[in-house]
Amino acid sequence: LAGTLLAVQPWERQQGGCISSEIFHPSTGKLFLSCPTTTLPPNTNSGGVVAGGGHFVLRIAGQRRGAARFPEISCGGQHGAVLPFSDEDASIETLSHCSSFSDVTSVADEGGEASEDTAQEDFQYKLKGFIDSTVDKSAKTRQGALDGLKTAMATRILYEFISERRMTITDSIERCLKKGKGEEQRAAASLACLLCIQLGSGIESEEVFKSLKPIFKNILADGSANIQARQAVATSLGLCTLVAEDDILDVQATMECFESLFTRSYARADGTCPSISPQMSQLHVNALLSWALLLTICSASQLKGVLKTHLPRLQRLLESDDVNMRIAAGETIALLFELARDIDSEFEFDEWEELCNKLNALATDCNKHRAKTDKRKQRSVFRDVLKAVEEGDFQSETIRFGTERMTIDSWVRKRTYDAFREFVGSGMNYHLQANEFIRDVFELGPPVLVDSATMKAMKIPRFERHLHNSANFKARTKARSKFRDKRVDPNKTKPYILLCGADTIWNTPQAKWLCGVQAHRNVHTQSQAHEL
Template sequence: MRDLRRQALESGKTVSRKARSRNVSANVSAKSSKPNSRLNSPARSGATSQNPSRHGSDDEDYLSDETALSANSIDDLLNSDDVDAADDAWQSELQTYMEQIADRKGSSTEGRAASLASYAHVVMSRFTKDDIEPRISELLPSMVRSIKQETSEDESVAALKALAVTIITLDSDTIYDDVANLLKNVITHSEYVSLKTSAIHTLGTAAFFGGTSEEELEDLLTSFLEIIESDGQSANAHDEASVVTAALEQWGMLATALDDIQEATEAAIEAFVDQLDSSDTSVQIAAGENIALMFEKSYTPVEDGEQVSDDDDEYNHETSNGERMVKRYDVYRRPDQLMHKLETLANIADRSISKKDRKSLHTNFADIRNTVEKPTRGPRYSTAIDKETGKTYGGGRLKIEIPKVKLGRNIEIKLDRWWKLRRYGALRKVLAAGFQHHFDENEAVSRCLPFSMSSKFWKKGY
């Protein structure tokens, strides 16, 4: 079987499986009809949740629309925009940190946590594959030991962060098998909520970038869905909003790797709609973004030789760039009910919710509602009319401009589709502001998100 990750990353868009049967099995139907689940303990959820899933600080330097994204870091370590290391110092510092990680003899818990955090800091800020690859046989066992032993929360969380950024840097087809069982065990059995949350994100990263089969990926979607449906109970973290949010975000990230998610949609849609009633903003937004992704992926391009009626508006849409899209299946059997929920969240005025959270709900659910109403409309789609052209502004307003050193000019990433937004959010969660360095040099990252050349030159005389 061709490596699933390569298929997903090399594909510029979702392609339908024309020949696939649309019959849904009885066991999937039964699963999708399970009773509603929600985070129904406001006091607990509020106390244990992460920050709202979209905030501006990490992304304002990159997004021309100044729109915040679901890009919180997986832990509080290294949660800084400044991840640069001095040009003449980072390689020698990295060698020192790797020595400290590999040689555990006589080291303290605090020392190992500091070394792992410093290592991750450098690997986030630079593309270090050539430096760490020769030593991975020493580094990986040490990271695994720090995660497995749980001598301290700080050390284990730092090791999870170091592991995640190492996986993205190495772009290995085999590392998933080396760490998957360990990460699954942490999710289920760790005594620390922060470790469960970090392990979910690291497991998703390993599955996407570390080599896995389609069957294993589908099993992970099922496992993450069980966490969501049970409000964290299946991970022994009942009503822990950060754990549920992590599962929602990684479900969405992994779903972007599949061409056809109809069966996954049938199983998950009820749980995601139910989580719109959560008392935690980050859970609501992550669930809403997955719903938008589902509706987006229910439409695929018209295939060669396919006959499509021009008269059926429900089944025949065009994207903002003129690509003709066709509806392949129904996502949710009660669309009117769903639209009512989305409309309520897009206009929520509950004063018991903080002003910041209300703003996040308004912004995100306006976009989610627009996609559910018309699935070819991606994030920040505008129906306003351009006076010069007489056409709607459409999509593509949400974009990142990054200096591409190898090309000698800026490149532009348009986050005009939900699958792109999901991938970008997951990458920023691991790489923080080091995203731009990795996008420039790390093919594993640049394969994730298609880009176009910007009209703005950044190198004089180019």
């Protein structure tokens, strides 16, 4: 207990007593202590004999690591002397008094219910402290307060608490965006987006976004502003517009704001690519992804204009040196093809064949000057993009949360899910379960309430989960085997002949050169050759 903030609450009066581990309940965080009022200095041991007559309950009030240490906590009134506790002081009389609590279980149960309310009060008190600290003079303190609010909103549903204080939080965000720098602006932009997610689509979030939208657009258009702040604003503005914007014309104006950024990465008229710094390229990537997110709520007439204007030029971004730009452009192209086919099932693109050739080259990219991780990530994405463009197919994915499952079965849903997950992070599954707005976006219906006993009964045994995962792993390996690189080092394997149709391919560099084909992509291991 040394240096820990304690709150003293009245309890029934008893005579004598001590601080003892036998009467400390970790589940409730309470200590039974005998004295009218108590002062615990930081050097107090785990127990002590207290001079006094009244029996009190001491509750640990949530002192956290890194918080300020209090040299002395006094509860007022006449102070009782605290003496170091030792085994000699633990007399039979004291022990019999400690065991005189006849119904310890009932006390613990009552304390358990009270501890939940107390924990909620402590949590809200901490949130109020964060809100107050967002206007502190210290930039470090403001940054910590913004991060604390972000973590709370990403991991809990706080609609009632936030709704009452939304304008106060909005004012703090506005102040941090205007006067802050770098990381503080990034945190404020992310907090604005989480605030809209908590409030949902309605008048409250519209009021918040109406105050912040001009500031977002000013930062985004200001070339002298911090580049990291502009990157964060580009992402936050897109999702805030999706959540809180009620006018489709304003949505279109925001999309034009994004277009003014990522179109700078388009190839020039002579076919050359502009020279852009990595940080500026990331800003263009964020703007492109936010623009693609807003495409999902555009009307058919707007989509036709976008297809005519941007689809021919977007494929030029596939030649960018930035792997993130290539991937963002590929996913946006797949999204546009999906939306176009929803409008017109017979949609045709004039440069379709050229586009497919580029996508196929990226899906099988083997350039040595690119990093292995970049190539691996790029090939995985562009295989799916190529299927979407050629066949209109999508590799579906199932998200499990609690007792429910959600299928990501389209590029529209994938772009929306990725946008929310970027802000909510690890709390996405919790929001899918409890956040009514996000459930409406993904058409999951009202939240499903399941108690812990039902959850435990529905849990699949560990051995069955292992069998299920093994079967999935085997099926996935077979499905992906045709896309994997089957090259072997000819110096480490014995030469053998593999018959492939009418062609005879030797596992030697000379044979590969004579055949004039990439024979190494068709050669299996020796054991597989025997099986064939």
